[in-house]
Amino acid sequence: MEIPQMFHLLTLEEAEPSFTPSKNPEPPTTHQQHIQPMLPAQKLLFQALRHPKQALIDGEVWPPVFEPENVRSAKKMVPLGTDVFVCTYPKCGTTWIQHICSQLLFNKEYGPRQGTELCVTSPMIERVGAAFCDSLKYPRLLKTHFSWSNLPKQCAQGSTATAIASPQPKYIFAVRNPKDCCVSYFHHNRNFKLYDWTDGQFDDFFELFMHGQLAFGDYFEHLRSWLPHLNDANVLFLKYEDMLSDLEGSVRKIGHFLGGLAAKLVEDRDALTRIVAESRLEAMQRDQQRWFPESALHREAFVRKGSSRDWKNYMSREQSDRMDRRFRKALARTVADKWWKAEMRWDDDGAEGEAQAEEESDSGMESGDEFLKSFTDSEAFRPCSSTSQSSALDSE
Template identity: 65%
Template structure:
């Protein structure tokens, strides 16, 4: 019989001798360090682990997480820092082309997750064996991220609605979460409560925002800006990395090749170069690279809830006015379409002398048609392609 969730859980953990403890608890909270990794999976939730009071994927190990926090970065290190599903792989791919040139490619056994590893997944010892310069990935909040004033840090963020939807698919696809049939509404609740692996989206963004000002070794990117101007993003990253990377893009042919290699269609090819295919239910790690895909998933109530949460959590920060267009319920196309349909309906009603009851029924049917058009629109044109990807 599994242990009950009581206020004595923290004390109980010190008495357990196993390397890791499996608990089917829904509200487990740890406020102190333990020597154990707690794996738990409430009914209907992704499988997760708790290490030192923080939520991690279930395969992460205590020593790896702790050693990553205290590792000593080298002056030549480049860190790609994000909350999950905010362009991490995309930026790693761009940086790999800029840093490693011809040595970088889709070589079997050299997946990006091994050549540019997540430090909290592999630990400091693994990272110390990598050749220099090291391109390192992390989902750490700023206070956990190892610092060196000479290292370079690229931080990327994304609007929370699209981040949420992409992270939902990520949890369904990765076998480690044991959640292939996961429910979106349950995942939505975990997201807004900050009870997912790698922690709270809003806390993570707030931890990095103050570093944006007067920090010469930090490049701050938005996923949506990268979508709008890929060429400009590559040039920006190259100049930030400096030296050989900056010189590399002076060659027009090389720059154009990088742009092509960093587009959706190219990144969808040979997807085992990102992660081993056997780690996924669906070998396609890359899903959709677009803005406003959330409109296909969130209800109006859920959308409004995130809007309010974003307003509260980002109040007084530089981010409080970000992503207005990406997060609004209706975009300009929808508003124009709605206005056009309303005008046509009013004209038709005036011409036919329709009674109020008929008018109400007609409006209802029109709304259904509009919802259908909107859904179709967001399933196709809002993304870069029907088979586009989430980097």
């Protein structure tokens, strides 16, 4: 199913979503036909704002190749009782967990042949839409960066899949400390061609991250939306940092949560050893066309470092302190308040940086609402007509 690209920069009118697959749905394409040239005025404005290319759909910020109908239909899709959703904010271990789940659920290899990559066999629902998801065989392993409010939850009653398996779909929700997430997402935006931001600067990206003006929305709001549901029976909560420190234990947790074949595999020593070995960084850095086609990237491999505290190589002390204050303001008196003390502290010797407690004041940066309004109201932004085709494999 090749999806025509349109460059949307304005909130679009409601459209009736599609919920039924075509008779012969084609897999998303992997060839390099997914970059729609910007109008000269649009390109100049993005450069002036030092902003990655984006789209607005119903007031939400998305990657520029996302289709409004696909986003809307994904929000309203009816999950099956056998569905497994890997749910994250970008760069919080999404592909890592998908890779583990694919081995546990299907016990077979995938990619890099066209149409068999992980981002095709386990697609992002808001990218491909409900109709394409309907064409997949179950159990379906699906990916999403939706906040809890946008997540499809209520499965179909009386469906064959529901009768065979559990009555509720399963959600694996993973988090990562915001400083490392920010740095990793910065590299992601520079590396993927669709954002047209290969020379982007970290200081500019940091401001966009702090104000939630990036594709897939605000990190802190996304995290808060999930907090009341961490202990739900059909939700498995994982921390990226815990997976780094104890990968085998994390694979066991995932296997027992999924049940069935997955639970049997993690109790088989040989199978568990193989899956853990194939899920380590050095193994995932091999043959990276399994995740996304190289044609979608500028230069870097998709799996880059997979580490913690890489943010110290990019953030100034002032930026680190601002992030600390933003984190406390957003997550004070929540279960997340005590997370990542070691990962987010400035000093390596264990002494926490003394970030001031006053509310953040960004005199050099417009407020989030004003910033968003400043570029959506510009005369330079007009939806582009498109005759090209876009790849479903061009975003994290």
